[in-house]
Amino acid sequence: MSTAQPAPAREPAWSLSRSAISLWVAQGVVATVVEALVVAALIVFVPSDAGVWTVLVRWVAPVVVLVTAVVDIGVQPRLRYRVHRWEVTADAVYTLTGWLNRTWTLVPISRIQTVDVNRGLVQQLFGLATVAVLTASSQGTVRIPHLEVEVARRVAEDLARRAEQVRDEAT
């Protein structure tokens, strides 16, 4: 990483649940298994006299799978955990997401329209939930991924209540 350049925005205060790392690792493992199966199938079905294709399938594809496995399982979850942060301030919801590319999202509580709590299949295994804060803009949605279920529920309730109190036109 280059270090000289300052970030364009402040870092939100709070980090996610540590279970998020396990979840990302699990996702990486699943993706790797699927990729490995596809490559294995290709190795079986592509004949050995197909020239360039044989080389691609037998040597290049496994290497690619191996590299992505290392990145997806070993590097990306920890890096993501270091980057991902969130915060609810007195008048706004603020998140930072991504790992290579980063996105800071800020939505004032007065412009919140609805607050959802979503629990995906894998998230349920790790006791996590995502809080989605929706505004009048299709692009102005804040998602706080992978919070502990209890935390997510409390945050959502709190935000919905406060939005009700301070809402102006919300558009």
Next chain:
Amino acid sequence: MSDPAAPPVQRTSRWVLLLHTITFRQARALVPAVLGLGAARGFDGGTVTVVVLVVGVTLLSLLWATLSWWRFSYAVGESSVVVTRGLLSRSVRTVPLDRVRGVEVEAPALHRLFGLVRLKVDAAAGSVGATGEELVVDGVTRAEGDRLRALLLVARLPPARGRHAASAELDPDVPQDHDEVVTRFDPRWLLYSPLVGGYLAVPLAAFGALFRLLEEVPDRFVPDLDRPGLPDGTLAALVLAGGLVLLVGGSVAGSAVVNWRFRLVRRGGSLIATRGLVTRRHTELEIDRIRGCTVSQGVGMRLVGAARASALVTGLGDAARRGQLLPLGPQDQAWALADRLVEPTGPLRRHPAAARRRSVVRGVVPGVLVLVAGVALTALAGWWPLLVTGAVLTALGVPLGLARHAATGHATGPRSFAVRSGWLVREHVVLQRRAVVGWQVSQSFFQRRGGLATVLACVGAGSGGYAARDMAADEAADFARAASGSWADTLSPAR
């Protein structure tokens, strides 16, 4: 409405049956099935089969139209409008009047023949975009249409004017005393049309349809044209010139059909746009809900100083078309209009040198990829045209990147802010500070190295977000703060 307690349930005009039968409005869905059936069985039954088919489909269409008409009703009450419809499953939709954002009265050619209009009601919705949010009442008489429009919009009128004033409003096409004409379309502006991509597409699409039709015509009907005895060069030149004339004429005609007698008037708290030659459209925008304006100019339009202006309105469906304030005209007019609705900002701030480098790199990359492939092909197979194409594309990428960078910029004013981008179509967006419902600052890996960031203002109008790409990273937080409010201070890095 005479009795506010129980608003009378009303139906659309009976003439709409005829209208929908002729246009196969509901039966249109059946056409592919019928064609499929016909193709499977073969159309070789001759005239009888065709007649039977036509009569059958028409009867079906009539039946369907009757059923839909019979099952459709509407009622405008004191506080809400209720529309009931559905052939098998009943759907009852209730829209509170205070959520009605706009009413569009449309009179397509056939409707006009029967003296009918079609009403489209925009009801406010959270995330704009779905056309399903719109309520359509198709086929009421002109007078009833105007009455409905007035009733639906009554909730937005100041109480002093009251209901009577509202229902007294007449045909929108007829000017009234208190109207102020904001823009009147000058027919000479139609000459700009050939330079606008959208209008150029009109004759091209027509050509396409014509050629497809020609291919369908059996060979024996096609006249056997002899090649005229002209040298090849002359013929090619003639065809080219003819095509060009048709293209220019077609685009002017297409634009004339859509924009004919465009007029923008201000009536009370609304802007009303009327336009169209065949289908006369009438759109009403509430000035209070306007959050910003865009002035967009394509490459060709910039050459002659033409522009198009649109308003960004919250809760407006099909915003690109309905928000238009000036479909085509001189840029001075477009700017005057935009400045009138949204306080102008100062001149734009350009983005830093790192942004220019990045823009050039982005412009050149596709060319370089082709070039590399070309080098490989030349070395392996001795096939060089790709190499040349790659070199040309790479060379063209540099001016393209520079031009794209020159188009970007941002500015903040006391009550508004602006972002501009795009080379093929340059879009200058001016937004009110209150329009912002959120900020999204993003930084890709490469942007981080260059000290750049993209700042997206999330807005509940128009396309939902407007970005200033590649601004200096350390300006991002200040820009957001200046363009929205103190709540955006949260972004400011601790200093």
